[in-house]
Amino acid sequence: MISDEEIRQQIIEVISEEFELDPGQLIPTATLYDDLGLDSLDAVDMVVAMEKSFGVKLANEEAIKAVRTMADLCELIINLKKEIENS
Amino acid sequence: MSLNRVVITGRGAVSPFGIGTEQLANEVWQGQSGVRTMADWDQINGLKSFIAAPVPEIDAKSLLPRSTRRTMGDMAIHAAIAAREAANDAGLSDDFLKSGRVGVAIGSTTGSPVAYETFYQKFLPKRSVEQMKSGFFFKIMSHSCAANVCLYLGIKGEQWSPSSACSSSAQAMGLGYMLVKSGRQDAVLCGGADEVHHTVTMVFDVLKAASRKNDQPSSTPSPFDSNRDGVVCGGGSGVLVVESLDSALARGADIYCEILGFGHVNDSVHIANPHQEAMSAAMVAALKEGEVSANEIDYVNAHATATDQGDIAEAAAIKNTVGTSVPVSSFKGHIGHTLGAAGALETIILLEMLRRQEVVPTLNLSNPDPLCSDINLSREIESLKIDIVIKNNFAMGGVNTSLVFRRW
Numbered sequence: 001m002i003s004d005e006e007i008r009q010q011i012i013e014v015i016s017e018e019f020e021l022d023p024g025q026l027i028p029t030a031t032l033y034d035d036l037g038l039d040s041l042d043a044v045d046m047v048v049a050m051e052k053s054f055g056v057k058l059a060n061e062e063a064i065k066a067v068r069t070m071a072d073l074c075e076l077i078i079n080l081k082k083e084i085e086n087s
Numbered sequence: 088m089s090l091n092r093v094v095i096t097g098r099g100a101v102s103p104f105g106i107g108t109e110q111l112a113n114e115v116w117q118g119q120s121g122v123r124t125m126a127d128w129d130q131i132n133g134l135k136s137f138i139a140a141p142v143p144e145i146d147a148k149s150l151l152p153r154s155t156r157r158t159m160g161d162m163a164i165h166a167a168i169a170a171r172e173a174a175n176d177a178g179l180s181d182d183f184l185k186s187g188r189v190g191v192a193i194g195s196t197t198g199s200p201v202a203y204e205t206f207y208q209k210f211l212p213k214r215s216v217e218q219m220k221s222g223f224f225f226k227i228m229s230h231s232c233a234a235n236v237c238l239y240l241g242i243k244g245e246q247w248s249p250s251s252a253c254s255s256s257a258q259a260m261g262l263g264y265m266l267v268k269s270g271r272q273d274a275v276l277c278g279g280a281d282e283v284h285h286t287v288t289m290v291f292d293v294l295k296a297a298s299r300k301n302d303q304p305s306s307t308p309s310p311f312d313s314n315r316d317g318v319v320c321g322g323g324s325g326v327l328v329v330e331s332l333d334s335a336l337a338r339g340a341d342i343y344c345e346i347l348g349f350g351h352v353n354d355s356v357h358i359a360n361p362h363q364e365a366m367s368a369a370m371v372a373a374l375k376e377g378e379v380s381a382n383e384i385d386y387v388n389a390h391a392t393a394t395d396q397g398d399i400a401e402a403a404a405i406k407n408t409v410g411t412s413v414p415v416s417s418f419k420g421h422i423g424h425t426l427g428a429a430g431a432l433e434t435i436i437l438l439e440m441l442r443r444q445e446v447v448p449t450l451n452l453s454n455p456d457p458l459c460s461d462i463n464l465s466r467e468i469e470s471l472k473i474d475i476v477i478k479n480n481f482a483m484g485g486v487n488t489s490l491v492f493r494r495w
Contacts, residue, residue: 019153020148020153037154041157041158041221041222042157042221044220044221045157045220045221045222048218048219048220051217051218052218
């Protein structure tokens with residue numbers, strides 16, 4: 001079973017690769033829009049990249065919209081993985 | 088309202104020879120061919136033409152920021168690189184580009200066929216749009232090149248994307264000429280782009296109009312030659328800065344040529360077949376608009392794609408319009424038929440001819456077709472006084488365009 005820390009590392013790798021960002025920028029408090037310069041199109045691609053990388057379905061659009069920071073994104077994916085494992 | 092005189096002040100190219108107008112000109116003057124055998128095309132059922140003139144691989148990541156590259160297919164990437172070169176060549180400042188007085192007219196046959204194929208490969212097996220990335224639509228839309236170039240260069244003027252297959256960029260130059268002549272814009276980045284893709288070659292192959300000399304790629308296409316056997320599709324993008332003379336002079340810009348006239352005629356006879364009278368009519372219309380007589384023409388750059396009917400019709404049209412002594416050549420032998428990019432890329436070579444005062448012959452023309460040889464087909468690089476020239480481009484769908492340029 002993948003650990004929470006491994007999930008965080010994997011998210012950093014995926015975001016870094018997808019959006020050509022320095023992994024050093026991807027600290028927990030970094031905001032996706034203001035700090036990392038992502039926009040609404042990138043948000044669509046971020047969901048696709050997460051689904052592909054973690055084999056999950058991000059169907060809750062409200063939860064996705066609530067993601068502001070890297071920490072929020074990690075929490076969303078970690079919780080989703082746990083839900084899948086518990087079910 | 089007085090009309091502006093219109094000139095060309097910048098050139099930019101991404102061609103089968105790579106990035107840059109200098110690279111394109113050097114290879115053409117050396118008589119090189121950009122045609123090669125395409126890997127795996129022989130695995131496509133029914134396709135019989137396995138050759139093309141693609142753009143060599145480009146490291147777009149090092150040239151364009153991700154924020155604009157993400158919505159670009161290859162054709163828009165090539166258009167952006169060519170547009171940047173053209174703007175730099177013309178010395179257009181960022182302030183001028185962003186002033187609203189500069190527009191864009193860059194067309195293509197369709198949006199990116201590579202992007203189309205990628206989408207349908209994912210979509211069709213399960214009819215699913217899951218895993219669809221945000222950039223897809225912006226790569227396949229018909230104004231993908233124009234829109235992405237505007238975004239990349241910060242252009243706030245008029246955005247146009249004439250789409251007429253093989254005459255797209257000729258139409259774009261004609262449109263830019265009209266926009267500048269009328270005073271709607273001070274300058275327009277004009278051109279076109281297209282990608283090499285098996286579905287594009289397939290269009291010509293189905294019509295028995297694609298070359299099948301698969302084992303001798305550099306010998307084909309051979310416009311006006313007795314042994315020509317059809318089109319070889321190419322890829323790339325050509326962009327020209329079309330500008331008002333007043334603007335160019337005020338900026339102290341170097342001027343390549345003046346655009347004297349634009350002829351644009353639909354034959355309205357057949358969706359696919361060339362039409363000799365319409366070809367002539369386009370040339371005559373361009374001459375008339377430019378107030379140029381046929382005996383003032385020093386050279387004709389033919390569309391000539393090496394199809395059986397097209398080359399014969401164009402040779403006859405040229406003969407009927409400007410006579411039999413004017414030197415004529417086609418650049419399709421060097422770069423293939425770059426479709427939406429053809430008019431602009433070939434004009435870039437033509438402007439280099441005007442600059443060097445040399446005529447470039449048709450590559451692969453060794454045995455002229457008697458049905459084409461009433462005109463003066465150039466056979467070797469020749470020093471010649473060339474001032475006023477005609478540039479032809481035609482397209483399926485009945486489109487016939489001619490531009491008349493005068494060396495500055």
